[in-house]
Amino acid sequence: MPLSPNPNDRDNGLQVLVVGGSIGGIATAIALKAQGHHVKIYEQANSHDIRGGGINVFPNALGALRNLGVDLDDIRATKVKKVTRFLVSEEGDSLVDSDTTLDKDACVWHNTTYRDLLEALRDRLQDPKAPGPRADIFTSQQIVRIDPKKGILFLADGSEARGHVIVGADGVHSMCRASVSHGNMQRFRLQKGVFRAVIPCERLLSEPKVSRFIQDSGQAFCYNLDHKSLLIWPASENENVCVKFLYDDLTGFKSLCKDWREPSSKMKLLRLAQGFPEECIALLNAISGDALQDQPIWDMDPLRQYHVNRLVLMGDAAHPMPPHCGQRVAMALEDAVALGVLLERNVPQDGVEDRFKLYSGTRSTRSSAVQQFIRGLNEADIWRGTGAFHGSAFRTYILGHDERLHMSRTLGIWKIQQAFQQDIPKQAVAQLRETPSPQQKPQDSKPVQRPALQQMGRSRSWLSRLKSPKPPAAITSS
Ligand SMILES: Cc1cc2nc3c(=O)[nH]c(=O)nc-3n(C[C@H](O)[C@H](O)[C@H](O)COP(=O)(O)OP(=O)(O)OC[C@H]3O[C@@H](n4cnc5c(N)ncnc54)[C@H](O)[C@@H]3O)c2cc1C
Numbered sequence: 001m002p003l004s005p006n007p008n009d010r011d012n013g014l015q016v017l018v019v020g021g022s023i024g025g026i027a028t029a030i031a032l033k034a035q036g037h038h039v040k041i042y043e044q045a046n047s048h049d050i051r052g053g054g055i056n057v058f059p060n061a062l063g064a065l066r067n068l069g070v071d072l073d074d075i076r077a078t079k080v081k082k083v084t085r086f087l088v089s090e091e092g093d094s095l096v097d098s099d100t101t102l103d104k105d106a107c108v109w110h111n112t113t114y115r116d117l118l119e120a121l122r123d124r125l126q127d128p129k130a131p132g133p134r135a136d137i138f139t140s141q142q143i144v145r146i147d148p149k150k151g152i153l154f155l156a157d158g159s160e161a162r163g164h165v166i167v168g169a170d171g172v173h174s175m176c177r178a179s180v181s182h183g184n185m186q187r188f189r190l191q192k193g194v195f196r197a198v199i200p201c202e203r204l205l206s207e208p209k210v211s212r213f214i215q216d217s218g219q220a221f222c223y224n225l226d227h228k229s230l231l232i233w234p235a236s237e238n239e240n241v242c243v244k245f246l247y248d249d250l251t252g253f254k255s256l257c258k259d260w261r262e263p264s265s266k267m268k269l270l271r272l273a274q275g276f277p278e279e280c281i282a283l284l285n286a287i288s289g290d291a292l293q294d295q296p297i298w299d300m301d302p303l304r305q306y307h308v309n310r311l312v313l314m315g316d317a318a319h320p321m322p323p324h325c326g327q328r329v330a331m332a333l334e335d336a337v338a339l340g341v342l343l344e345r346n347v348p349q350d351g352v353e354d355r356f357k358l359y360s361g362t363r364s365t366r367s368s369a370v371q372q373f374i375r376g377l378n379e380a381d382i383w384r385g386t387g388a389f390h391g392s393a394f395r396t397y398i399l400g401h402d403e404r405l406h407m408s409r410t411l412g413i414w415k416i417q418q419a420f421q422q423d424i425p426k427q428a429v430a431q432l433r434e435t436p437s438p439q440q441k442p443q444d445s446k447p448v449q450r451p452a453l454q455q456m457g458r459s460r461s462w463l464s465r466l467k468s469p470k471p472p473a474a475i476t477s478s
Pocket of ligand 1: 019022114172328
């Protein structure tokens with residue numbers, strides 16, 4: 001469809017170009033397509049190259065997924081019912097530090113894998129029953145430059161694409177970020193690294209040493225030795241075991257993998273894991289070489305804004321942060337839901353930048369707070385509820401957040417302010433105030449708790465006390 005030259009055109013939906021077809025890009029495409037916009041996604045990787053590890057799905061991520069029309073069955077989620085933590089001594093003995101059963105009042109914690117999540121999102125995007133016009137994904141298409149003012153993408157093959165809106169969902173090493181003012185800010189690498197892998201359970205059946213990891217469905221394990229942690233949990237409806245090995249990378253800047261798809265060294269993993277009990281070493285030995293990812297942990301000071309002209313950043317492109325407890329993925333899903341709420345079908349082309357401003361202000365506040373919270377923690381601290389970890393802040397502010405509700409309210413208030421500024425008669429304002437957002441359902445009007453992070457007390461047993469928030473209804477019902 002050619003671009004409409006009329007900036008006030010509200011009828012045809014916007015032409016949206018998304019740079020990056022991973023979790024953030026696809027989730028945004030689902031949300032914008034549901035509003036009636038025409039979305040094209042450009043992904044540099046080959047579509048069959050889906051390597052990745054396990055991803056924890058906590059209530060804020062699950063709420064965002066449900067808003068996009070993706071549910072637990074779609075991501076083949078496995079619910080965690082019990083967490084056992086071990087302290088490993090220098091001699092290699094493991095002592096049970098704690099055993100926590102997650103009962104019905106506890107936090108709802110599910111696991112998925114990157115593959116299951118990405119495939120579920122892709123299926124949803126291409127589901128003919130899902131609302132909105134068809135969206136296109138172009139793989140093996142690298143974007144080398146963008147013009148955010150004119151809305152042009154320049155592809156590596158020399159061709160161009162034009163749209164009303166560009167979504168920069170191109171990850172931690174984002175090329176789009178440099179276009180946003182102050183956006184050429186450098187991400188930095190913490191001296192920490194993480195190995196990830198997914199192991200099919202059937203591969204473990206013949207190895208008695210690892211039987212504990214596949215015996216009880218829904219059991220997660222955490223082993224701690226010095227500054228290293230090995231986290232093990234089930235996923236894919238108990239078909240897979242996910243492994244996450246966090247280590248302090250004091251060896252210098254040797255592993256500077258820029259892409260998730262680069263090969264990793266199992267020898268390095270086994271060397272770092274020396275001293276862990278034999279069941280752990282046997283498990284690590286069972287990882288097939290091409291299923292292993294070794295990534296440095298990237299971080300970046302918060303950007304002041306996430307947009308310029310027709311370009312808006314989301315996910316890791318906007319706010320790289322440590323990947324603890326699935327919150328990096330959760331923030332990308334929340335961004336997608338937020339953009340879906342703000343870019344309503346009837347937004348005229350020349351009204352888009354105002355909506356981006358609202359997105360920038362609102363999302364950067366939340367993402368920066370989550371980033372600051374997670375910074376300086378190590379994931380084992382979060383699992384154990386120790387160190388500087390504040391359990392109740394994590395529970396209420398981070399996990400208890402409903403982005404659709406939050407952004408719908410923000411948009412409603414913003415519309416009232418606009419109406420006042422435009423001197424609209426009081427009667428119309430009253431009407432506006434009473435009209436719920438089309439995506440807002442009355443049962444969702446639970447107040448969002450936002451306690452000041454610094455006032456939160458420490459908690460050792462946060463897992464067992466996390467109450468499950470009511471899941472929001474999906475906005476994109478078919
Ligand atoms: C293959 C892969 C596996 C991953 N596995 C895990 C995991 O196991 N656990 C975890 O916590 N997180 C994982 N992540 C990261 C996780 O997806 C993100 O941290 C989070 O979901 C935010 O997603 P994002 O879409 O913003 O960024 P990303 O997921 O990093 O996606 C960015 C996408 O943009 C593409 N891209 C970048 N530059 C260009 C360009 N110039 N032109 C076109 N395309 C471009 C990249 O190829 C990539 O697919 C993985 C990411 C990838 C790409």
